[in-house]
Amino acid sequence: MELNDQKEALRGEHVLQYPYRRATGPILGRFFTEIRDHKRLLGVKTAAGQILCPPVEADPDTLEDLSVEDLVEVGPAGHVTSWTWLNEPRPGNPLEHSFAWALIKLDGADSALLHAVDAGSESAMRTGMRVVARFCDERNGDIRDITCFVPED
Amino acid sequence: MSEPNKPVTSVKTPISLHYDYSVGAGSSTFLRAIREGRILGSRCPDTGKVYVPPRLSSVETASPMRELVEVSDRGVVYTYCIVNIQFYDQVLEIPYAYAYIVLDGADSAIMHLIQECPVEEMRPGMKVQAVWKDRSEWTESMENIRYFKPTGEADLPIGEIMDEIRKKSHA
Numbered sequence: 001m002e003l004n005d006q007k008e009a010l011r012g013e014h015v016l017q018y019p020y021r022r023a024t025g026p027i028l029g030r031f032f033t034e035i036r037d038h039k040r041l042l043g044v045k046t047a048a049g050q051i052l053c054p055p056v057e058a059d060p061d062t063l064e065d066l067s068v069e070d071l072v073e074v075g076p077a078g079h080v081t082s083w084t085w086l087n088e089p090r091p092g093n094p095l096e097h098s099f100a101w102a103l104i105k106l107d108g109a110d111s112a113l114l115h116a117v118d119a120g121s122e123s124a125m126r127t128g129m130r131v132v133a134r135f136c137d138e139r140n141g142d143i144r145d146i147t148c149f150v151p152e153d
Numbered sequence: 154m155s156e157p158n159k160p161v162t163s164v165k166t167p168i169s170l171h172y173d174y175s176v177g178a179g180s181s182t183f184l185r186a187i188r189e190g191r192i193l194g195s196r197c198p199d200t201g202k203v204y205v206p207p208r209l210s211s212v213e214t215a216s217p218m219r220e221l222v223e224v225s226d227r228g229v230v231y232t233y234c235i236v237n238i239q240f241y242d243q244v245l246e247i248p249y250a251y252a253y254i255v256l257d258g259a260d261s262a263i264m265h266l267i268q269e270c271p272v273e274e275m276r277p278g279m280k281v282q283a284v285w286k287d288r289s290e291w292t293e294s295m296e297n298i299r300y301f302k303p304t305g306e307a308d309l310p311i312g313e314i315m316d317e318i319r320k321k322s323h324a
Contacts, residue, residue: 001221003182003195003207010181010293014174019241020166032161092169141161 025057030068035146036139041075043109053109075106077132077152082112085122094148100125104149116148124151179207182221184293190285194259196220202260224258226283226298229309231255231262231317235272248272254281254301255317265295269302278308 024032027044031054034040043053044066052060053074059066083102089095094116102125103112118134119125130152139145176184179195183206186193195207195218202213203222210217233252236245250272253262267281281301291297309317 001193001223002219003179003209003221007178007181009175009177010184011173011175014172016170016172018168020168021163022166023163024161029161032164036161037158142164 026068027055027057027066027071030071031055032141032143032145035135036141039076039133039135039139040073041106041133042071043074043106043111045070045072050110051108052111053106054111054113072108074108075133077130078104078106078109078113078149080117080125080127080129080131081105082127083117083125085125094144098122099148102131102149104131115143115146118148118150177209179209182207184295186223187295187297188291188293190288190291190297192224192226192256194222194224194256194261196222203258204261205256205259205263222258224256226256226285227304228254228256228259228281228301229314230267230275230277230279230281231314232277233267233275235275250275252281252301260320265298266300267302268300274303276308278311278314280304280306280308 031042034042041053042055043051044055045051046059046066047062047064051072051074055066055071057066058064080102081104083100085098085100086093087098089097089099093099095118098121100117100119100122101114102117103114104117105112117125117131131149132152134147134150136145136147183193192205193207194203194205196203197211197214197218198216198220199211199214202211203224204212204218205224207221208218230252231254233250235248235250237248239247245266250267250270251264252267252275253264255262267275268284270279280303282304283298284300284302286297286299
């Protein structure tokens with residue numbers, strides 16, 4: 001018997017899955033809890049007085065732990081600081097039709113949150129445009145509880 | 154999924170990677186044969202060692218390997234691990250053993266499940282044989298072999314295994 005490498009190789013679908021569950025820490029835990037229970041967005045105030053949203057567990061300047069006491073309400077509206085248009089969403093993306101991935105600086109925050117903007121078309125997107133969060137009816141306590149952001153009326 | 158009214162302490166972030174996977178010429182040959190219930194290896198022209206599943210070139214000498222050899226569905230356990238931990242999506246009842254099995258006529262090991270053998274009785278040198286699915290269910294898949302089970306024959310003596318492992322260490 002001879003090995004024939006001219007014959008077409010067999011191929012098949014292969015799916016590799018990692019069922020991760022990540023611990024949030026107290027600050028992000030509160031961030032997701034507030035979204036789920038009250039549709040409220042929180043940022044965290046650092047020692048230098050900056051308000052970061054999404055909040056972080058440690059102060060990026062001093063590296064000291066931040067506390068849930070440092071959380072303040074931001075948004076739910078804000079403006080787009082940067083964006084890219086996605087013509088063909090992939091499985092698992094927040095929307096099934098074309099949308100923009102955008103960095104959104106919520107009102108009251110000094111840093112930007114990455115989320116989807118459902119603007120209808122690329123021509124409707126502008127850096128600096130005003131957007132507002134749209135929340136899901138059924139919320140589970142993660143970032144998908146925000147369906148997307150939409151242009152503010 | 155978090156429970157309502159309980160503070161969120163973790164989030165699910167599953168990752169799913171979808172591949173269109175090509176197994177290559179060597180394993181395609183192997184899988185087409187296993188559809189027929191045959192197990193193939195390829196022989197190194199320089200050392201004579203038989204690799205299962207077939208490879209296109211020798212691991213030791215890099216020579217092209219063209220000669221295919223049919224090997225037995227019986228072999229010897231060289232080493233094994235016992236799975237004692239429950240994990241996501243697990244279908245087998247713990248504890249169970251996975252073994253490196255060198256099939257008769259082969260110089261490299263394949264890994265497969267051992268059943269019909271209490272894990273306490275697992276040992277290197279144990280002779281095992283394949284338990285196949287019903288012929289009507291055969292596809293191009295190693296799962297045509299459901300598992301390996303002990304044959305009940307006398308073990309390969311441990312000294313011989315060590316010698317064989319030294320000889321086969323490059324296979």
